[in-house]
Each structure stands twice: as structure tokens, then as C-alpha cells.
Amino acid sequence: MAIWSNNYHQPMTNSAFQFNQSITIDDRLLTADLKGSIAHAKMLGAQSILDKNEAATLVQELEKMLSQYQKGTLEIDYSEEDIHSFIEAELIRRLGKIGKKVHTGRSRxxxxxxxxxxxxxxxxxxxxxxxxxxxxxxxxxxxxxxxxxxxxxxxxxxxxxxxxxxxxxxxxxxxxxxxxxxxxxxxxxxxxxxxxxxxxxxxxxxxxxxxxxxxxxxxxxxxxxxxxxxxxxxxxxxxxxxxxxxxxxxxxxxxxxxxxxxxxxxxxxxxxxxxxxxxxxxxxxxxxxxxxxxxxxxxxxxxxxxxxxxxxxxxxxxxxxxxxxxxxxxxxxxxxxxxxxxxxxxxxxxxxxxRMYQAANEGFLNATDCADYLTSKGLPFREAYQITGNILAYCHEQEKTLETLNLAEYQKYSDLFTSDIYEVIDLTNCVYRRRVMGGPAPERVQEHIDCVTKWLNQL
The missing domain is CATH 1.20.200.10 (Fumarase/aspartase (Central domain))
Known part of the structure; x- marks a missing residue:
């Protein structure tokens, strides 16, 4: 037969209590706990689990504590184990026997x-x-x-x-x-x-x-x-x-x-x-x-x-x-x-x-537009891609850009090139012509902003 040690009912040591307590962390739950406790006390009265006057007294005092906390006049006792224990202890201190009834039908x-x-x-x-x-x-x-x-x-x-x-x-x-x-x-x-x-x-x-x-x-x-x-x-x-x-x-x-x-x-x-x-x-x-x-x-x-x-x-x-x-x-x-x-x-x-524009103007960011230009003239994209790649290699060798190549140099790679290539590869045009929904053309971005603004106003 097991016999409990005499130490079984000894109070928790201070170090064990400090390890166990959470009130210094969960004190921010005070408002939330009070709201839950108010709903619980109201229900206890509505269900006649508690006398309606007792339940009303609990609700009134809990609401008073909530108001005091919001005004900064409720002093939390940090010697309690957690914020939930504090609320119940504070109710008991204020209401005595009635305060002890708030936990009826509820667990921590x-x-x-x-x-x-x-x-x-x-x-x-x-x-x-x-x-x-x-x-x-x-x-x-x-x-x-x-x-x-x-x-x-x-x-x-x-x-x-x-x-x-x-x-x-x-x-x-x-x-x-x-x-x-x-x-x-x-x-x-x-x-x-x-x-x-x-x-x-x-x-x-x-x-x-x-x-x-x-x-x-x-x-x-x-x-x-x-x-x-x-x-x-x-x-x-x-x-x-x-x-x-x-x-x-x-x-x-x-x-x-x-x-x-x-x-x-x-x-x-x-x-x-x-x-x-x-x-x-x-x-x-x-x-x-x-x-x-x-x-x-x-x-x-x-x-x-x-x-x-x-x-x-x-x-x-x-x-x-x-x-x-x-x-x-x-x-x-x-x-x-x-x-x-x-x-x-x-x-x-x-x-x-x-500086942003300068960086965009470096590194042949209009290369895809050059390939798309040839594709728009009927050339399969993969062929257009290869031709554009060859042109870029030539540009690197000659230390030129797509904008500085003359038309004769373009036409060495394809006779589909005409003078309108320069309009197509203009950096600003490269952006403005991307008018597909979700793209960077200013009117598309404006539409996106307008859509989000409407969404914000509806929330």
C-alpha cells in the first residue's frame, strides 16, 4: 500500500513557483479573459445555474474591472500564478463568497x-x-x-x-x-x-x-x-x-x-x-x-x-x-x-x-523586344531569339547597344529589320507597349491602383 510522504502537502518552493508562473507573460490577456468571464457569468444567470442577482453582481464587477483596466487604474497583483488566477482572486477580494462562484461550470x-x-x-x-x-x-x-x-x-x-x-x-x-x-x-x-x-x-x-x-x-x-x-x-x-x-x-x-x-x-x-x-x-x-x-x-x-x-x-x-x-x-x-x-x-x-533609367538602359533590357519585333514580322520566335542573340554578341564585340547599331548592321542578320526597329527598342516604349493586364504600362498600373483603392474602400 502506497503511503504519501509528509512532504506531499508542502507549499511550492519559490523557485518552482517562479518557473511555473506565467502572469508576467499573459497579463496582456486580461481584457480577453474578462470578456470571456462576463459571457460565462451572464450564461450562469440565464441558465439559473446561479441566482440571477448573483450573476448580475458578477457581471457588474467584471465590467467594472474591465473599465478600470482600460483607464489604467486596475493594479495587477503579480504574485498570482497567471492573469486568470488574478481575476478570480480579485473578484473574491471584492465580492467575497459571490466572487467564488464565477468559476462554476468552468475550468482553467x-x-x-x-x-x-x-x-x-x-x-x-x-x-x-x-x-x-x-x-x-x-x-x-x-x-x-x-x-x-x-x-x-x-x-x-x-x-x-x-x-x-x-x-x-x-x-x-x-x-x-x-x-x-x-x-x-x-x-x-x-x-x-x-x-x-x-x-x-x-x-x-x-x-x-x-x-x-x-x-x-x-x-x-x-x-x-x-x-x-x-x-x-x-x-x-x-x-x-x-x-x-x-x-x-x-x-x-x-x-x-x-x-x-x-x-x-x-x-x-x-x-x-x-x-x-x-x-x-x-x-x-x-x-x-x-x-x-x-x-x-x-x-x-x-x-x-x-x-x-x-x-x-x-x-x-x-x-x-x-x-x-x-x-x-x-x-x-x-x-x-x-x-x-x-x-x-x-x-x-x-x-x-x-539612375534607375540609366540602369535600365544598360544590359540590353530591350533584347526581348527585338526578338518580338522579328516574331511580329512572321519569324518563328526561336529563330528570332537566335538572331537577337547573335546581334547581342556582335554588340559586345563592337561595344555598341541595340540603339546605336545602324540599320545596315541589323539587316546583316535579317532583312526583316526596317527603320521602325528603333521605335520598338526605345526603352520607354518597351515599358509602355506592355499593356497586357498585370503589365508595367502606366495605364495598366493605374488600373491596378484603382482596383486596390476600391478594394480598400470596401473593407
Whole structure:
């Protein structure tokens, strides 16, 4: 027969308590927890699980705490284990015996689960607002540069001419997809309200979970109580969306870093978004953009952290999940900070239009247009491609460009060339003639901006 040690009922050591506590991390869940607790208390009264006056007293005091917190007058006791314990302890301190009834029919497990979901939904709204500001800033900058010709790249080699406006709108599309992913996630979170799941097997009290779901703005309760308290898919998905967002921003930051270098000189950063060297007075470093690029790995690490936490957990709740919150909060904070910087940095950047055009005018970016010219005259594209390649080899040998070749030199390679070739290979015409939907012609980019503006106004 097993006999418990006399030490079994000893209080937790301070070091073990500090290791176990999470209130210094999850205190940001206070608002979300209060909202969940208010819905739970209302339901307890509506279902006559508690006396209606008692339930009303609980709701009134919880709402008072919410108001005090929003005003900055609610003092959190950080000696409590977590924010959920603090709220219950504070209710008991204020209401005595009635405060002890708030936890009727509820477990810490579903209490934490609903608070995390409410918090995540609120952060989705904040992230969406920040992304929309970035999209608006990109559109405004693109509007200014519908006619700013620049080289576009593949393999980091100059490929074809576009405009800076066209380039910026590529990032607009990335960010619009990010908004779509957030909205998709929002819908999935709203379909599984976990409150009422209890520890893992609901409750013997006649809880009305549909009532609570409606109170909290969810479309339905979770359909399995075990999954209700152990589900962290939405957290992983949120981290995945955040990783995609920050990946897009990192690509933008990387190109900005390249383009502000002496080798490119496409963009000049304002001092307000760059730093100087501690020893070399001629240097201006794109430190803000480098940190954006660097912090991307941090968000990826948060995602991997939670994936590893969850991969081996048996159902249902396990204390390991406490670690998930810190990673989620860190990723949200990091991405929000980065998003908040982009509009200002974009506005403060100076575009060197002359240098962009000069770079586009180097490297035979109009070679495809030359081949297309021959194709338009009836020559199969592969033959036109080969002839253009031979012309480019000749240009390299003679240190000429397609623009400086005379007509006789062109006609040595094909008698299909006539004087209209010079109009076709004009760099600006190369851009303006690409009027296919989604292309760099100014009218197409303008249509794209108008489409996005309409989309923004409808959100």
C-alpha cells in the first residue's frame, strides 16, 4: 500500500513557483479573459445555474474591472500564478463568497482557451489595420512613379524594363493575400468557441454554449470538448500567417538595402530611417531595413517553437502549452512593430529616377523586344531569339547597344529589320507597349491602383 510522504502537502518552493508562473507573460490577456468571464457569468444567470442577482453582481464587477483596466487604474497583483488566477482572486477580494462562484461550470483549461482565441481575434483586427496602411502607402508611392522606368530582375540579373510603380504594386498583391489569410483564419477561429469545454469533458451543469458563443461573437461552439481545450491550430496558423507577412516585408527590406548601396544607387534613405557609421563618416546604413530582415528569423523561430511544443502532446491540456503563448505574443509584437515602420520609411525614401533609367538602359533590357519585333514580322520566335542573340554578341564585340547599331548592321542578320526597329527598342516604349493586364504600362498600373483603392474602400 502506497503511503504519501509528509512532504506531499508542502507549499511550492519559490523557485518552482517562479518557473511555473506565467502572469508576467499573459497579463496582456486580461481584457480577453474578462470578456470571456462576463459571457460565462451572464450564461450562469440565464441558465439559473446561479441566482440571477448573483450573476448580475458578477457581471457588474467584471465590467467594472474591465473599465478600470482600460483607464489604467486596475493594479495587477503579480504574485498570482497567471492573469486568470488574478481575476478570480480579485473578484473574491471584492465580492467575497459571490466572487467564488464565477468559476462554476468552468475550468482553467477552457478559460485560457477562450481568452487566447479572443486575444488572437483582436490582434487579427490590429494586424489587418496595419497591413492596410502599408498597402495604402505602397499605392500612393506607386501613383507617384507610374512613369519611373527601372530594371526588373531575375536571378538578380537585369532582365526587362518596368516602372517603380509596377514594382511596388507587386508587394501590394503580396500584402493583399496576407489580409486574405488573416480573414480566413478569423473565420476558422470564430467557428470553435471553446468555453464550456471544461477541463476536457464539459460539465454536469446545463451550460448554454451557444449563448456564450453568441455573446462573444463566435459563429458556433467547438464541437468536441477535448479538442476545445487542446486545440492550438489557430495559434500555429496565426504564426504561419505572421511568418508569411514578415517574409514579404523581409524581401522588400532586402531590395531596399541593395538599392540604397553605391552599386545600385536607386534609393536614398532619409536620416530618420537610417544610421551613420561609428568610424566612416561617408556611410549611411539601412539599419532599420536590416533589422526587419533579421527579425524575420525570430518570427520563424516562434512558429517552429510552437510546432515542436505541440507535436508530441497527448490529449488534452498539458502545461507545455503555456510556452505557446510567449511565442505567439512575441511574433505578433514583432510583426506589428515592423508593419508600423514601413509607411514612414517608404514616404521618407528618395527615388533616384535618373539612375534607375540609366540602369535600365544598360544590359540590353530591350533584347526581348527585338526578338518580338522579328516574331511580329512572321519569324518563328526561336529563330528570332537566335538572331537577337547573335546581334547581342556582335554588340559586345563592337561595344555598341541595340540603339546605336545602324540599320545596315541589323539587316546583316535579317532583312526583316526596317527603320521602325528603333521605335520598338526605345526603352520607354518597351515599358509602355506592355499593356497586357498585370503589365508595367502606366495605364495598366493605374488600373491596378484603382482596383486596390476600391478594394480598400470596401473593407
Amino acid at each position: 483549461n477552457d478559460q485560457v482557451a477562450i481568452a487566447l482565441k479572443i486575444y488572437t481575434l483582436e490582434e487579427i483586427l490590429e494586424l489587418k489595420k496595419l497591413i492596410l496602411k502599408v498597402i495604402k502607402a505602397l499605392c500612393e508611392k506607386a501613383q507617384e512613379h507610374l512613369h519611373t522606368v527601372m530594371p526588373a530582375y531575375t536571378h538578380l540579373q537585369r532582365a526587362q524594363a518596368v516602372t517603380y510603380g509596377h514594382y511596388l504594386m507587386a508587394y501590394v498583391e503580396m500584402m493583399r493575400r496576407d489580409v486574405g489569410r488573416l480573414l480566413d483564419l478569423e473565420k476558422r477561429i470564430q467557428e470553435g468557441m471553446p468555453l464550456g469545454s471544461g477541463a476536457l469533458a464539459t460539465s454536469t451543469f446545463p451550460l448554454d454554449r451557444e449563448y456564450m458563443a453568441d455573446e462573444l461573437g463566435f459563429t458556433s461552439p467547438s464541437l468536441n470538448s477535448i479538442d476545445g481545450v487542446s486545440d492550438r491550430d489557430y495559434s500555429i496558423e496565426m504564426l504561419g500567417v505572421l511568418s508569411t507577412i514578415v517574409m514579404h516585408l523581409s524581401r522588400y527590406a532586402e531590395e531596399t538595402i541593395l538599392w540604397t548601396s553605391q552599386e545600385f544607387q536607386f534609393i536614398q534613405l532619409a536620416d530618420s530611417y537610417s544610421t551613420g557609421s561609428s568610424i566612416m563618416p561617408q556611410k549611411k546604413n539601412a539599419d532599420v531595413h536590416e533589422l526587419i530582415r533579421g527579425k524575420t528569423g525570430r518570427v520563424y523561430g516562434d512558429l517552429m517553437n510552437v510546432m515542436i511544443i505541440m507535436k508530441g502532446l497527448p490529449l488534452a491540456y498539458n502545461k507545455d502549452m503555456q510556452e505557446e503563448k510567449e511565442a505567439l505574443f512575441d511574433a505578433i509584437d514583432t510583426v506589428k512593430l515592423i508593419l508600423s515602420l514601413i509607411p514612414g520609411a517608404l514616404e521618407a525614401s528618395k527615388i533616384n529616377q535618373d
